[in-house]
Amino acid sequence: MLVGAPADLAKGPSMSTASPEPTGLRERKKAHTRRTLMDTALRLFHENGYPETTTEEIAATVGVSQRTFFRYFPSKEAVLLSAVEDVDELLASALLERPGHESPFTALRNAMRDHWEQLAHASLHQRGDAANLIATSPDLAEANVRIDPSRRARLAGAVAERTGVDAETDPRPWITAAVFHTCLGLGHRQWVREGRPGQERLLACFLRQLDLAPEAVASDWPDAGTT
Amino acid sequence: MLVGAPADLAKGPSMSTASPEPTGLRERKKAHTRRTLMDTALRLFHENGYPETTTEEIAATVGVSQRTFFRYFPSKEAVLLSAVEDVDELLASALLERPGHESPFTALRNAMRDHWEQLAHASLHQRGDAANLIATSPDLAEANVRIDPSRRARLAGAVAERTGVDAETDPRPWITAAVFHTCLGLGHRQWVREGRPGQERLLACFLRQLDLAPEAVASDWPDAGTT
DNA sequence: TTGCCAAGTGTCATTCGCTGACATATTCTC
DNA sequence: GAGAATATGTCAGCGAATGACACTTGGCAA
Structure with missing residues (x-):
């Protein structure tokens, strides 16, 4: 599995991230x-x-x-997916390191915040900064949208793993992942609208959206903070 | 627009739903x-x-x-998309009829509940029950996943319209739509796992997931209701 | 009615993503 | 070094999607 096998994108749970060296x-x-x-x-x-x-x-x-x-x-898109998976992988492991008392969503949020540089660096890594690429090119962004479900599924799996629930039967990891993912998408959009300033700003956009999420689901939207 | 124009799937805002008769x-x-x-x-x-x-x-x-x-x-998938759009259309208009004091998410939930028969009937309509079809065939289900982003965008637009916010700048409609959509997906999955009983059961599955959503975002998942 | 213009359609050719089959070359194992 | 296993190249082909061009048909006015 893993890197060794070509055309292999199936993601079984709990396959060790270690592929020491070929x-x-x-x-x-x-x-x-x-x-x-x-x-x-x-x-x-x-x-x-x-x-x-x-x-x-x-x-x-x-x-x-x-x-x-x-x-x-297995497909042209798979190259993208595969590159992007690396970033998600880092986020997933960062998630596992968060203190157990944090709610899954909060943990996800904080994992993202704490390991932002690492994530950013990884995306600039040897892979030709896949994530950044996607962020930059409209074509790729569209492709990324299509890829989205897979990423969300992966995230849901990670959340489930952390909390020890079964992603097959428990809906909560999926909802959490969906909300999280949506926030990232929105954050990115906003970042683009602001003219793509530095990456710190991107993180800030992410966090802002993430903090709005619970209210968006539960409350009445009295009117509050747009943009 | 609408039915009249072939190869036309662009969805500009505020196009009248009326295409009286050709x-x-x-x-x-x-x-x-x-x-x-x-x-x-x-x-x-x-x-x-x-x-x-x-x-x-x-x-x-x-x-x-x-x-x-x-x-x-414009594509093979577009046939599906187009068929499925009709159902979303009904849901969107049902949403607008909900009392204004309901939170967007609740309104969405209730719109779905109240107009379930109508939706179900529409899906069995002349279109060859697109929705049911999708629910039944694994191949179509996969195709449906790819279509998902468009549907979510449409839903977000509807929510924004109801609440009078700008979907371009306000994140909340998107989050609401994402959560709602995820719940539907999960509900459907569960319904499949139960062996596809009647459509009333499908609605019940939907509602169960929808009611779990707020907790999934905000709380700590003490442990509660799996299945 | 006649005749013109525009819209709809068919046909043909082509590009591109993707797959199966088979032959060849390279690596691994003994 | 022989033979098995695996990786790769080549070739042929399918299906989705698009452009170009010719032809038919409906709409409309003289």
């Missing part, structure tokens, strides 16, 4: 190819736009056949 | 073709599965060319 030469090569494909794809997406970049082009740039591309990634 | 012969033909395409598509989806049904097949069954299909619907 010992064999085969696996090292595979990991390299996969990473190269991913980096190249993200770079091309960024340079030419998502729909404009063909899988053929990606493969050719890397120096493999298109067929090989699809052996590593 | 006066011209041209427009009547067009409306007929569109409806036939939709009905046929949904029927074939139901009989053979969504991915198994080709656009070619749909067009051939109706007696038009594949090209014409794509002149009426």
Whole structure:
């Protein structure tokens, strides 16, 4: 599983995040190819736009056949998904480190706040800053919307794990994840509207939306704080 | 707009819901073709599965060319989306009829409850019971997930309209819509797990999830009601 | 009625995402 | 080093989606 197996995006629960290092030469090569494909794809997406970049082009740039591309990634979108998963992964583990007395939603919020730099750094990592990319390109943003359900499912799983409930039967992790995710989307939107200032501002936008959430669900919206 | 214009799925705000009757012969033909395409598509989806049904097949069954299909619907998914929109439309108008003192989320919940039969009936309407179809077929369910963001956006718009806030700048309608939508998804899942009893049961599942939502966001999940 | 314009449709060709089948090359194991 | 396992390339093909062009049909006015 994990990095080793290409075309493998199924996310079973509780698969160890540790893929220490690929010992064999085969696996090292595979990991390299996969990473190269991913980096190249993200770079091309960024340079030419998502729909404009063909899988053929990606493969050719890397120096493999298109067929090989699809052996590593089940779809074009999957490259994005996979890149974005890394960020979600970090958030998930940050979530587990939060003190147990915090409510799931609060813990999620705080995990995000505390590990923001780490998340931001990860998104700027070798992967060609997938997250930032998505934030920047309208095409990618649209693709990201389609990917959304998977991410939300992953988040719900993480919340369930932390709280020790069964995500299969318990609705609460899903609702929490949905609200959280929506807040991020809204925060990002607002950040864009403000002209994309620094990343600290993005975090601030996120937090603002997150803090509005409980009221939005429960209250009557007397009228309060827009924008 | 609406039924009249083929390949037109853009949803500008405040387009009148009234398309009284197509006066011209041209427009009547067009409306007929569109409806036939939709009905046929949904029927074939139901009989053979969504991915198994080709656009070619749909067009051939109706007696038009594949090209014409794509002149009426911008994509294969759009047929589904369009059918499902009708149901959302009803919910949106039901929402506007709820007493003003209800919180948006509650109003949404109650609108759903009160107009359930109407919604159910609409879904069984001439359109080949799109909603039910989606609920039944796993393939369609997956397609429905992808469609989800559009539906949520529509719902958010409806909530914003009811409450008189600006959906562009105010986050609350979006959060409300997201939570509501998630509850529906969860309710449906539960209903499936129970072996798909009658539609009344589906409504009950929906309502149960909806009533759990506020707690899921705010509280500490002491442990309560699973299943 | 006649005839013109516009809208709707069919046909053809093409692009692109994606998959199966088979042959070849590379790595691993003994 | 031989043989098994795996990774890759090549080729062929399907289906979704789009553009270009020709043809038919409905709407409308002279």
